Amino acid sequence: MQAYLDNAATTKIDPEVFQVMSRALMEYYGNPSSSHALGRTAKGKMEQARKKVAQLFNASAMEIVFTSGATESNNLAIQSVLNSGKITQVITTDIEHHAVLDTIEFYCHQKKIKLSKVKLDEQGNVDLEDLALLLKEEATSFVSLMHANNEIGNLLPIEKVASLCMEYGAVFHCDTVQTIGHYVYDLQKMNIDFITCSAHKIHGPKGVGFLYVNKKNKLNPLFLGGNQERGVRAGTENVAAIMGLATALEIAYQGLEENEQNISLCRQQLMNDLKTHLPGVVFNGNTGDSLSTILNVELPTKKATDVVLFQLDLKGVCVSGGSACSSGSLKGSHVLSAFKKNLQNCNLRLSISRYTTQEEISYAVECLKEVADN
Numbered sequence: 001m002q003a004y005l006d007n008a009a010t011t012k013i014d015p016e017v018f019q020v021m022s023r024a025l026m027e028y029y030g031n032p033s034s035s036h037a038l039g040r041t042a043k044g045k046m047e048q049a050r051k052k053v054a055q056l057f058n059a060s061a062m063e064i065v066f067t068s069g070a071t072e073s074n075n076l077a078i079q080s081v082l083n084s085g086k087i088t089q090v091i092t093t094d095i096e097h098h099a100v101l102d103t104i105e106f107y108c109h110q111k112k113i114k115l116s117k118v119k120l121d122e123q124g125n126v127d128l129e130d131l132a133l134l135l136k137e138e139a140t141s142f143v144s145l146m147h148a149n150n151e152i153g154n155l156l157p158i159e160k161v162a163s164l165c166m167e168y169g170a171v172f173h174c175d176t177v178q179t180i181g182h183y184v185y186d187l188q189k190m191n192i193d194f195i196t197c198s199a200h201k202i203h204g205p206k207g208v209g210f211l212y213v214n215k216k217n218k219l220n221p222l223f224l225g226g227n228q229e230r231g232v233r234a235g236t237e238n239v240a241a242i243m244g245l246a247t248a249l250e251i252a253y254q255g256l257e258e259n260e261q262n263i264s265l266c267r268q269q270l271m272n273d274l275k276t277h278l279p280g281v282v283f284n285g286n287t288g289d290s291l292s293t294i295l296n297v298e299l300p301t302k303k304a305t306d307v308v309l310f311q312l313d314l315k316g317v318c319v320s321g322g323s324a325c326s327s328g329s330l331k332g333s334h335v336l337s338a339f340k341k342n343l344q345n346c347n348l349r350l351s352i353s354r355y356t357t358q359e360e361i362s363y364a365v366e367c368l369k370e371v372a373d374n
């Protein structure tokens with residue numbers, strides 16, 4: 001038996017996405033920049049995908065830039081705004097993904113821009129009053145706050161933050177990697193400047209994503225050497241992956257309600273079973289207002305996270321100690337340590353997808369109990 005509860009790190013590809021991509025690899029292999037028929041066909045397929053993506057977010061096609069994933073999308077947006085010379089303060093939190101935090105720290109240091117961190121409460125929620133105070137302090141701020149935290153699942157009240165940013169004339173970038181496919185965005189109505197997407201979090205392929213750039217913003221390229229993506233992202237486009245991304249998004253939004261029901265049931269079962277079989281378990285973060293796919297738990301054991309992960313792995317249970325990108329780092333979770341007092345030995349992130357079954361949940365809890373007790 002196996003249990004895959006690491007869907008916040010990456011998800012299994014949807015068979016329909018795979019079909020679309022394998023056909024594209026065989027048939028639409030022309031370079032979209034070539035003027036001959038094969039090139040034009042590939043370009044046509046890519047532009048169809050862009051239109052599809054734009055429609056799903058009520059954006060216009062010219063606002064969608066295809067990238068290699070969310071790390072690149074975040075870098076592209078952040079460097080573009082911070083290199084513009086117009087920003088005097090960057091506002092973020094200590095619990096952002098490293099693709100945002102490290103990039104912001106790098107450009108703030110290089111450009112000598114003031115960096116302010118919004119306060120968090122004891123559950124890791126962003127303090128909106130503190131955000132408003134910070135926004136009041138400087139006339140030209142760049143706000144980067146993630147929609148759902150990838151380790152604890154806490155949700156940001158995105159509409160309220162967007163309104164605050166509008167009130168104070170701030171640029172708003174939101175890392176929406178974990179919420180895309182689970183939350184409906186109407187980008188014509190929301191005051192958001194940038195959102196980011198990664199296909200492999202929604203049963204699409206790895207190495208592809210997009211950056212939404214509200215048309216009032218001018219984007220400066222991160223890569224030079226080609227006119228692809230209207231000159232803002234040089235490099236031959238990965239047409240098959242882009243088609244896979246669009247298909248994965250379409251499937252996610254078509255099945256949104258049904259999938260969310262199943263995911264919520266699995267999460268509820270996970271919480272109930274953990275409470276029953278592992279008394280003393282603690283749920284980290286704000287479980288009351290959280291993304292349904294993520295549950296972060298403190299296990300009642302003296303064992304360290306790495307030991308527990310290893311023992312679970314031997315039993316075929318895939319979970320993680322935090323974000324996949326930080327595994328291998330000895331520092332532990334920067335997210336939990338940013339708000340949690342008395343951090344204990346073993347904290348795990350369990351994450352669900354539409355493919356998760358109740359059997360997997362039961363098996364994972366059985367193994368968690370065995371590992372925690374022995």
Ligand code: PLP
Nearest residue numbers: 069070071097099150175177198
């Ligand atoms: N932002 C968040 C919130 C994530 O969870 C991830 C992936 O772990 C990323 C950014 C980076 O995405 P990608 O793997 O597409 O570079």
